Amino acid sequence: MTLTFSNLVRMGALGSRSLMEHKLRSLLTMLGIIFGVGSVISMLAIGEGASFEAREQIRRLGSTNIIVKARKPESSGSATESRKRMVTYGLTYDDAERIHLLFPQIEVQVPSRVIQEDARRGAVKAPARIVGTVPWYLKNSGLRLTAGRFLTAEDIRGVQNVCILDQNAVRQLFPLVWPIGQDLYLGSQSYSVIGVVENLAAASGNGNGRKGQGEVVQVFIPLTAASRRFGETLVRRATGSISWEQVELHELTLTAPTEAAVLPLTNSIRTMLKSFHRQDDFEIVIPLELLKQAEATTRIFNIVLGSIAAISLLVGGIGIMNIMLASVTERTREIGIRRALGATRTDIALQFLAEALVLSLMGGLVGIGLGLAIPKVVSAAAGMKTIIKLSAIVMAFGIALVTGLISGLYPATRAARLSPIEALRHE
Secondary structure (H helix, E strand, O other), X not given: OOOOHHHHHHHHHHHHHHHHOOHHHHHHHHHHHHHHHHHHHHHHHHHHHHHHHHHHHHHHOOOOEEEEEEOOOOOOOOHHHHHHOEEEOOEOHHHHHHHHHHOOOOOEEEEEEEEEEEEEEOOEEEEEEEEEEOOOHHHHHOOXXXXXXXXXXXXXHOOOOEEEEEHHHHHHHOOOOOOOOOEEEEOOEEEEEEEEEOOOOXXXXXXXXXXXXXXXXXXXXXXXXXXXXXOOEEEEEEOOEEEEEEOOEOEEEEEOOOHHHHHHHHHHHHHHHHHHOOOOOEEEEOHXXXXXXXXXXXXXXXXXXHHHHHHHHHHHHHHHHHHHHHHHHHOHHHHXXXXXXXXXXXXXXXXXXXXXXXHHHHHHHHHHHXXXXXXXXXXXXXXXXXXXXXXXXXXXXXXXXXXXXXXXXXXXXHHHOOOHHHHHHOO
């Protein structure tokens, strides 16, 4: 028989009629393909969504940014001495000035100090991470202002007692009141709320974390107010101990002119800081490197997820082969009659291949529907972002068709090789 489009359509229709004679058996055979295709699409969508959110968080730090953070060095001496002595570490205003003078190509500097104090409004109290910073912090941090305004140059020059809260702070301190224009206490000073920003996870590594007092909220105040109201010395109290830490700046965010300049500038800045710091009291975070690592992890993650999900397709292919071999045994006499009436071995093979492909085609289409539905359910139920890519759908459906074709080859070949005389004798 010549392989024309009309003949292929006819063979597909014939295969479909044969499968409809055993609806339940055909449905059960397709389940492996359905769940295989659905799991490939949905798992890749969930994985892509999770990695996208991770990449976005890193990208918001700025691909051309260099973040220099203060880090408390390892304590030396006895435990009693470490609990009672003054510890001086971290970045200084001199460091910021040196970077400005030695690296004029750096476009933006964002200094910040971090103080851990309670934020209070009446009887309501929440542990707060207070960030003393400058007006251009908002742009370079990637934070989004949701209400009111951020800091201005006048706030810095006037050492104003104003603050900006994140949404966690609003939820804990102003659950029933519009926060803009309200007052709250940070330490012993009253501050007026002038803005609200979206949540940003509290940075670690500054030795400011406290446990057991609820969720830490973010509060932003002018850098000058942070220095004048809280001073350069931070007091750390714990059970049975008290210590003093002197830190001028906890963080410097630098912006390189291009992505290509990030690594060279980072190496130069690290060398310069080491020459002026006698202890290992700073660390440098490069969002560009974190972004590249996240992208590499995403590729590995997708390969692993795709491989695991592809096992379901393999199981589905085994199910198709199994049912097609059973079909060959059941229809041995039919094959003999067709051969006696002039059908060739190619005709017989194509008939069984068509049935296998119809099974994988229908299973693949239903599986695509399942794969599109599962990420929607996950997004609605768990609040996770999912991203369905066309390439994942094409890959899953293509693998399903190839699996069906390969699984049908052996049964089709076995049916085509049956002797017509022995097939007619079969009971």
